[in-house]
Amino acid sequence: xxxxxxxxxxxxxxxxxxxxxxxxxxxxxxxxxxxxxxxxxxxxxxxxxxxxxxxxxxxxxxxxxxxxxxxxxxxxxxxxxxxxxxxxxxxxxxxxxxxxxxxxxxxxxxxxxxxxxxxxxxx
Amino acid sequence: xxxxxxxxxxxxxxxxxxxxxxxxxxxxxxxxxxxxxxxxxxxxxxxxxxxxxxxxxxxxxxxxxxxxxxxxxxxxxxxxxxxxxxxxxxxxxxxxxxxxxxxxxxxxxxxxxxxxxxxxxxxxxxxxxxxxxxxxxxxxxxxxxxxxxxxxxxxxxxxxxxxxxxxxxxxxxxxxxxxxxxxxxxxxxxxxxxxxxxxxxxxxxxxxxxxxxxxxxxxxxxxxxxxxxxxxxxxxxxxxxxxxxxxxxxxxxxxxxxxxxxxxxxxxxxxxxxxxxxxxxxxxxxxxxxxxxxxxxxxxxxxxxxxxxxxxxxxxxxxxxxxxxxxxxxxxxxxxxxxxxxxxxxxxxxxxxxxxxxxxxxxxxxxxxxxxxxxxxxxxxxxxxxxxxxxxxxxxxxxxxxxxxxxxxxxxxxxxxxxxxxx
Ligand SMILES: Cc1cc2nc3c(=O)[nH]c(=O)nc-3n(C[C@H](O)[C@H](O)[C@H](O)COP(=O)(O)OP(=O)(O)OC[C@H]3O[C@@H](n4cnc5c(N)ncnc54)[C@H](O)[C@@H]3O)c2cc1C
Ligand code: SF4
Numbered sequence: 001x002x003x004x005x006x007x008x009x010x011x012x013x014x015x016x017x018x019x020x021x022x023x024x025x026x027x028x029x030x031x032x033x034x035x036x037x038x039x040x041x042x043x044x045x046x047x048x049x050x051x052x053x054x055x056x057x058x059x060x061x062x063x064x065x066x067x068x069x070x071x072x073x074x075x076x077x078x079x080x081x082x083x084x085x086x087x088x089x090x091x092x093x094x095x096x097x098x099x100x101x102x103x104x105x106x107x108x109x110x111x112x113x114x115x116x117x118x119x120x121x122x123x
Numbered sequence: 124x125x126x127x128x129x130x131x132x133x134x135x136x137x138x139x140x141x142x143x144x145x146x147x148x149x150x151x152x153x154x155x156x157x158x159x160x161x162x163x164x165x166x167x168x169x170x171x172x173x174x175x176x177x178x179x180x181x182x183x184x185x186x187x188x189x190x191x192x193x194x195x196x197x198x199x200x201x202x203x204x205x206x207x208x209x210x211x212x213x214x215x216x217x218x219x220x221x222x223x224x225x226x227x228x229x230x231x232x233x234x235x236x237x238x239x240x241x242x243x244x245x246x247x248x249x250x251x252x253x254x255x256x257x258x259x260x261x262x263x264x265x266x267x268x269x270x271x272x273x274x275x276x277x278x279x280x281x282x283x284x285x286x287x288x289x290x291x292x293x294x295x296x297x298x299x300x301x302x303x304x305x306x307x308x309x310x311x312x313x314x315x316x317x318x319x320x321x322x323x324x325x326x327x328x329x330x331x332x333x334x335x336x337x338x339x340x341x342x343x344x345x346x347x348x349x350x351x352x353x354x355x356x357x358x359x360x361x362x363x364x365x366x367x368x369x370x371x372x373x374x375x376x377x378x379x380x381x382x383x384x385x386x387x388x389x390x391x392x393x394x395x396x397x398x399x400x401x402x403x404x405x406x407x408x409x410x411x412x413x414x415x416x417x418x419x420x421x422x423x424x425x426x427x428x429x430x431x432x433x434x435x436x437x438x439x440x441x442x443x444x445x446x447x448x449x450x451x452x453x454x455x456x457x458x459x460x461x462x463x464x465x466x467x468x469x470x471x472x473x474x475x476x477x478x479x480x481x482x483x484x485x486x487x488x489x490x491x492x493x494x495x496x497x498x499x500x501x502x503x504x505x506x507x508x509x510x511x512x513x514x515x516x517x518x519x520x521x522x523x524x525x526x527x528x529x530x531x532x533x534x535x536x537x538x539x540x541x542x543x544x545x546x
Contacts, residue, residue, distance in 0.1 A: 008325050008329070009321070010321050010322040012321075012507070013321060013489075013511070014491070014506075014507050015321040015324075052326065055175045055176055056174070056302060057174060057273075057277070064165070065275045065276070067274055067276070069174035071174075071188050071191075082302065085302045099191070117174060117188045117189075117190040117191050117194075118171070118191065
């Protein structure tokens with residue numbers, strides 16, 4: 001079975017519709033639909049190892065706001081995003097927090113750390 | 124709490140990225156008494172609630188989250204001596220540049236400014252602006268308000284949401300709610316195309332299997348105290364909904380994301396000349412409005428999609444305000460810019476032929492290969508233009524060396540030529 005997967009290129013606003021064709025062994029035979037190199041690279045990356053940055057919040061005790069924005073220091077596998085966000089929802093930080101402060105090291109074994117996106121004063 | 128002085132060189136209304144960058148510009152230009160006034164409890168403006176990444180690639184050379192971008196600017200300001208009045212609302216700016224500032228802790232204060240920079244940002248269009256028929260239950264709010272609830276105040280707007288409008292804020296909130304395990308039923312867009320960036324369509328909708336329904340709108344709202352359901356229907360090419368094909372969706376939350384409008388109450392009170400195509404004041408190449416010594420920058424002038432351009436524009440406005448306040452000024456503009464084919468709006472409205480300018484344009488409709496033409500003096504190939512992305516054009520003095528008119532029209536026209544990939 002030849003399998004074709006579709007992607008929408010996010011490289012620029014042209015939004016080319018990309019196709020990745022795979023043979024029976026799961027090897028990529030051809031990438032089609034791109035208008036430039038960036039699109040081809042994007043399709044290959046999305047096909048083999050899609051990754052995303054995670055940005056969310058954690059609850060914070062005694063801060064000027066109830067939530068502290070945090071982000072991962074590297075992209076993580078796309079299918080782990082939800083799990084990471086759920087895990088972070090179970091945490092509570094305490095103000096004051098400094099920008100860049102480490103919240104979780106190597107979150108769920110992805111190799112990426114989770115750090116504070118901003119500083120937050122205590123109330 | 125900062126005790127306000129009676130006189131400042133430059134007073135900036137609004138402490139978002141626009142206001143903060145303007146302050147940095149004013150200091151660079153040699154103004155030494157600078158004040159920023161903001162009604163919120165901290166500097167940063169709308170960026171503090173935009174916790175996603177994608178900011179700063181141009182200005183800081185790396186991809187930052189909104190709060191990081193704001194923090195960088197705040198840290199830059201801390202290196203300087205400047206006054207900041209938060210939790211303070213500017214009620215009025217007079218033609219002689221006296222500002223009336225109201226604050227719960229210090230009451231009403233009047234402050235005299237050598238120059239003023241307006242940087243009040245924008246507000247979201249509300250449901251009222253589009254008139255959805257039906258009752259007025261709770262659970263209907265702008266996407267930006269929901270963003271503040273979730274990201275700063277820490278509570279969810281509901282359990283089952285429908286989003287009206289496919290602008291970037293709506294798309295970002297669709298993902299945000301999905302990540303918080305709110306059921307997002309779908310995004311409904313009146314136009315036959317999405318308004319947001321492709322990146323957001325992919326990473327906010329496709330990643331979370333949230334459907335996008337084009338040429339569809341909300342035609343009814345039901346619920347006594349809390350929203351219980353909405354009705355959606357497809358629209359024809361004249362945007363008339365086909366009520367016979369309406370369907371109902373159970374939901375307790377409707378987020379409205381139908382665009383931003385510049386926050387110009389103060390500008391109107393001041394009697395500034397306004398541009399109906401941008402919704403903001405008419406500005407010269409120094410970002411000066413129709414009132415002497417009153418400058419403006421950021422979303423208050425025209426809606427930006429990239430905060431980096433806000434910073435750039437505001438640095439210039441701040442520098443020129445600083446120069447004005449310290450008794451210097453640049454040669455006046457001598458050329459008006461006129462919107463031609465496929466150009467919806469232009470900022471600034473005038474330029475001068477003796478120096479370099481960055482001109483920002485918004486197009487009316489998407490176009491692939493095209494020419495951007497500045498009168499007959501300059502042309503540039505563009506590979507694509509879309510209404511969601513501002514086009515910027517650097518106008519250099521050498522383009523204008525042999526030009527002696529007083530107005531230049533900017534057109535974006537199709538470029539028909541075989542093959543050839545450029546830029
Ligand atoms: C939800 C959302 C998502 C976005 N996503 C992106 C993105 O991914 N990438 C990107 O580059 N850009 C993004 N942007 C755009 C970017 O954030 C804005 O262009 C930028 O913040 C505008 O800056 P500003 O300083 O003009 O306005 P604002 O940040 O809105 O600041 C205006 C400030 O003025 C204050 N103010 C207004 N009136 C008064 C008054 N009378 N007295 C005192 N204070 C007053 C307000 O409290 C506010 O703090 C996004 C915007 C929004 C709303
Ligand atoms: S393939 Fe190239 S041209 Fe097409 S959307 Fe991607 S980056 Fe843009």
